[in-house]
Amino acid sequence: MENRNKWLIAIFVFTLCLRLLLAFSVDNLTYDSYYNVRQVESIVDNGLPLFDDDLSYSGRDIRFLPFFDYFMAFFALFLPVLVVAKLIPNILVSLLVILAYFISFKITKNEISSLVSSLIVGILPILFQTNRFAIESLFLPLIFLSIYSFMNIDKKQYMYLYVASFLLLSITSSATILLILGFLIYIVLSFIEYKKVNRSEMELILFSVFFYTWMQFIFFKDVLINEGFNFIWQNIPNEIILNYLPRLSILEALVLVSIIPFVTGIYVVYQSLFKSKYKNTLLIISLSVSTTILVWLRVIEFTFSLAFFGVMLAILFSVFFKQILLYFKKTKFSKYQNHAIILTIIVLIPSAVIPSISYALDQDTPSDIDIEPFLWIEENVPKNSGITTNLKEGHLVTYFSQRRNFMDDEFSLIDDIEERFNELDVVYTSSFETQALKIFDKYQQNYIVLSEISKKDYNITALDYLSSNCFEQVYNNQATIYKIKCELKTND
Amino acid sequence: MKITKKILIEHFTRFDKIYLVLLFILVISSFLVQNSVFEDEKLLNSASYSHVINSQEISFSNLHYFPVFVFEKFLGDYFYFFPILIGILFLVLIYYFLSLTSKDKFFRFVFIGLIITTPATIYALTSLSIVIYFVMLIIFGFLMLNCDNKKVNYFSILPLIIATYFDFFSSIIVLIFVGVYFLIKRKKYEKMFSIIYFIVLFVIGILQVVINKQKFILNLVENQGIITNLISDLGAISGVSFFLLILSIVGFFSLYKKRKLLWLYLFVPYLFVGYYLNVNYLLYFSFVLIFLATHSICSLANRKWSLEGLSKITVWLIVLGIVFSTTTYLDSHEALPTSDNVKTLTWMGNNLKVEDRVFTQSDFVDIVKYYVKNDVILVQNDELYSKIYDSTYITDLFPVLEEENINIIYLPNKDELRDSEGLVFLLKNERFKMIYSSKNSEVWEFN
Numbered sequence A: 001m002e003n004r005n006k007w008l009i010a011i012f013v014f015t016l017c018l019r020l021l022l023a024f025s026v027d028n029l030t031y032d033s034y035y036n037v038r039q040v041e042s043i044v045d046n047g048l049p050l051f052d053d054d055l056s057y058s059g060r061d062i063r064f065l066p067f068f069d070y071f072m073a074f075f076a077l078f079l080p081v082l083v084v085a086k087l088i089p090n091i092l093v094s095l096l097v098i099l100a101y102f103i104s105f106k107i108t109k110n111e112i113s114s115l116v117s118s119l120i121v122g123i124l125p126i127l128f129q130t131n132r133f134a135i136e137s138l139f140l141p142l143i144f145l146s147i148y149s150f151m152n153i154d155k156k157q158y159m160y161l162y163v164a165s166f167l168l169l170s171i172t173s174s175a176t177i178l179l180i181l182g183f184l185i186y187i188v189l190s191f192i193e194y195k196k197v198n199r200s201e202m203e204l205i206l207f208s209v210f211f212y213t214w215m216q217f218i219f220f221k222d223v224l225i226n227e228g229f230n231f232i233w234q235n236i237p238n239e240i241i242l243n244y245l246p247r248l249s250i251l252e253a254l255v256l257v258s259i260i261p262f263v264t265g266i267y268v269v270y271q272s273l274f275k276s277k278y279k280n281t282l283l284i285i286s287l288s289v290s291t292t293i294l295v296w297l298r299v300i301e302f303t304f305s306l307a308f309f310g311v312m313l314a315i316l317f318s319v320f321f322k323q324i325l326l327y328f329k330k331t332k333f334s335k336y337q338n339h340a341i342i343l344t345i346i347v348l349i350p351s352a353v354i355p356s357i358s359y360a361l362d363q364d365t366p367s368d369i370d371i372e373p374f375l376w377i378e379e380n381v382p383k384n385s386g387i388t389t390n391l392k393e394g395h396l397v398t399y400f401s402q403r404r405n406f407m408d409d410e411f412s413l414i415d416d417i418e419e420r421f422n423e424l425d426v427v428y429t430s431s432f433e434t435q436a437l438k439i440f441d442k443y444q445q446n447y448i449v450l451s452e453i454s455k456k457d458y459n460i461t462a463l464d465y466l467s468s469n470c471f472e473q474v475y476n477n478q479a480t481i482y483k484i485k486c487e488l489k490t491n492d
Numbered sequence B: 001m002k003i004t005k006k007i008l009i010e011h012f013t014r015f016d017k018i019y020l021v022l023l024f025i026l027v028i029s030s031f032l033v034q035n036s037v038f039e040d041e042k043l044l045n046s047a048s049y050s051h052v053i054n055s056q057e058i059s060f061s062n063l064h065y066f067p068v069f070v071f072e073k074f075l076g077d078y079f080y081f082f083p084i085l086i087g088i089l090f091l092v093l094i095y096y097f098l099s100l101t102s103k104d105k106f107f108r109f110v111f112i113g114l115i116i117t118t119p120a121t122i123y124a125l126t127s128l129s130i131v132i133y134f135v136m137l138i139i140f141g142f143l144m145l146n147c148d149n150k151k152v153n154y155f156s157i158l159p160l161i162i163a164t165y166f167d168f169f170s171s172i173i174v175l176i177f178v179g180v181y182f183l184i185k186r187k188k189y190e191k192m193f194s195i196i197y198f199i200v201l202f203v204i205g206i207l208q209v210v211i212n213k214q215k216f217i218l219n220l221v222e223n224q225g226i227i228t229n230l231i232s233d234l235g236a237i238s239g240v241s242f243f244l245l246i247l248s249i250v251g252f253f254s255l256y257k258k259r260k261l262l263w264l265y266l267f268v269p270y271l272f273v274g275y276y277l278n279v280n281y282l283l284y285f286s287f288v289l290i291f292l293a294t295h296s297i298c299s300l301a302n303r304k305w306s307l308e309g310l311s312k313i314t315v316w317l318i319v320l321g322i323v324f325s326t327t328t329y330l331d332s333h334e335a336l337p338t339s340d341n342v343k344t345l346t347w348m349g350n351n352l353k354v355e356d357r358v359f360t361q362s363d364f365v366d367i368v369k370y371y372v373k374n375d376v377i378l379v380q381n382d383e384l385y386s387k388i389y390d391s392t393y394i395t396d397l398f399p400v401l402e403e404e405n406i407n408i409i410y411l412p413n414k415d416e417l418r419d420s421e422g423l424v425f426l427l428k429n430e431r432f433k434m435i436y437s438s439k440n441s442e443v444w445e446f447n
Helices: A002-025 A034-046 A067-076 A081-108 A112-122 A138-150 A156-170 A172-191 A198-235 A239-242 A250-257 A259-274 A279-296 A302-330 A331-360 A368-380 A394-401 A417-429 A433-442 A452-458 B005-014 B014-032 B046-054 B060-101 B105-117 B121-127 B130-146 B150-155 B157-163 B168-184 B193-208 B226-230 B243-251 B262-278 B279-300 B308-333 B339-351 B362-369 B384-389 B394-401 B422-426
Strands: A384-386 A446-450 A471-477 A480-484 B358-359 B409-412 B432-440 B439-445
Touching: A002 A081, A002 A112, A002 A331, A034 A067, A034 A081, A034 A394, A034 B060, A067 A081, A067 A138, A081 A112, A081 A279, A081 B439, A112 A302, A112 A331, A138 A156, A138 A172, A138 A279, A138 A302, A138 B432, A156 A172, A156 A198, A156 B157, A172 A198, A172 B014, A198 B226, A198 B243, A198 B308, A239 A417, A250 A433, A259 A279, A259 A302, A279 A302, A368 A384, A368 A394, A368 A446, A368 A471, A368 A480, A417 A452, A446 A452, A471 B279, A480 B121, B005 B014, B005 B308, B005 B384, B014 B060, B014 B105, B014 B121, B014 B308, B014 B362, B046 B060, B046 B362, B046 B439, B060 B105, B060 B121, B060 B157, B105 B121, B105 B308, B105 B339, B121 B130, B121 B279, B121 B308, B130 B150, B130 B157, B130 B168, B130 B279, B130 B358, B150 B157, B157 B168, B157 B193, B168 B262, B226 B262, B243 B279, B243 B308, B262 B279, B279 B308, B339 B362, B339 B409, B339 B432, B358 B362, B358 B394, B394 B422, B409 B422
Parallel strands: A384 A446, B358 B409
Antiparallel strands: A446 A480, A471 A480, B409 B439, B432 B439
């Protein structure tokens, strides 16, 4: 037991150090992270998140589950927000190592295979978005804590732990539906496999379903009424929702969840469903199925589902590894068991660590040079100006420039989002000045930023419609900023 | 004294009438007051007006409208009370029926409580709903059939025959209920009586199709969003709450333990098909959902929980969820016609001339017909509707209006139309003149 703890702590420390090293060696946070940074700062300053945001979309209401931001704001009382944004998410994700160990141990009752599983989780490439300050970093440990407590529901203290963790999950992310759907699939699979779902499990599932629904109501009442059934797609424009489908190739996806756990995971799923009768494995499989369904429906983001799926596969790997160890014991090579374990680790580490480091270094973060124009805007542009950028840079406008943006990736409760999204395309790709000016007027925009990312995204080198009468270049470095001087007069 | 689950259930079943009456007053009255029914002296929802118009001339094929015809003459200016009276009568009948047929008083309390708080039934109980009327006929028929007096048993077929007048879909419901009832109570009735009773209803159902050219389903409103129209929390005009839907799903899957209710496994899909084909039949489907939800609430309440603490939280969550959903519906739903509509419609009734030809949106045609009681012609044509509403050029619009001789356009809610495009944009032309308005409800004249 003591040995086990030492190894577990060692894996945790190794994972954390690797993550922090990468997080602090990469410039800044990912583009979307600045949305949460603003929310945390708002909580620190005013005690409330920005449910009514004056800058995003030039002023909008937004509804979201605020626990993540409050949780981070607590740490931001003692540390700078940008340090919190790099430090705490990485600690939280590293905790997955410990949770994966306990879940694996619950299933296999084998320390070695569980430790190997936890090591796989620690170096899982898809989890190496070290500079992303997003809800997933809290959601993943919480959901696995819920799963672990659900597996131990026969002990009363775990019932309380489950209720507490589920409560926090429900106010952290709507993706908790993943767990609910997983439970329902678990009931169906248990029914098919003639396994009885015990009373307390059933009661917890019922509680979870009603509590989750209740929470969604409280926070999203307006969104539900305004957007109807489409609320589950969060008003995301059609073109963007395609991103919820894999843009990655199958090979890339396999590398990100690590090939060895994937292959062994498939084997364990096959064995659990058709041969062995591990009840807890059935739960893990049900959760994997629910992830697949929700990705197929494009309800959850593909990369997020891949992260969840990756951890699941790593846990299922422990079942496979235990069977290998047992098999090994029965052969003439049983005395070489330790060598086999070391060999496995040697094979595993490079197959996962190298893609992990490469994935972390390739994160979608703006460089200091990319941020420079937005800092310039903050100092040189009138306070109430509207700044047009591409979608990705929307949060840079509201965070660094503290000005109104054209749009960003928080689409919920925005009217005519498709139209706005298409019009953003038009202002970057149109050849007609009047067409662009009409859009700038409509959304009260005063400046447009042409950055390298915009050039790449829209496949342009310059804005075609620029004329010296209506557009004045006010900044030119890596990016160019134009002031819009004309208004389009219309005769009604 | 510690208040246990058992004590609470006993309390509610003992004083159920008081609680249900209070609940009815609280929910239904607040809905009526909020929609200014007493102030404007109006009916709610387009379907109500459609039924009143259909009841103006009674013939063999619309015999089921006879009570509406009678009460309109009898109540006169107070006819707007009629839906409320029907609503109360409906709940009393249900209560009485359940008292006779079920020993479970808590089931009765929950079932009626859910009827009162479900948006689909609030919507129906406050307007003239053909489904409410149909269910009342069925209950009435079964109450008579359940009597110990044989003569009353024979006469019980009359309300059930009237119930076959709506459409063939409803006739099948009658036949299913009668069939299941005779199967369950086979010891109570003579075999021959049951067979003849069933055959008579079956033949009448077929005759309705053959002689009265009755449709399989009254296709009043096309169902364009199965889920959106079903769930009131997603902004549907009626529907059921998320919580009720979840409870009914739980109830549906736990039905297999009750052999007498197994037929519902076929009946629920049948009603769902009805709802799919005609959104107005959501109410049929809602009733069965309410029944299933009641079944699961009673099971949850009577169940011995292994995690007792969790049971209290779960029950509270269910209660709060239903209350929350109902209050949200009462708060957000504005039934038609609005007070502004009534003002403009009354003005139209007093000022339009016989030769005027009025165009309005399709869901307002019957409401306009009701208020404008002279011979004003209403143009009813879906193709024409989109031609007029979606026109972006006067060169497209004017010939259509001229060809149809339309000279009055009634816009019940101009805010719902887009300012920059279509008809609203073209109304700026000098040939249009706004002759009356009350807020966003406008009457335009076309010269």
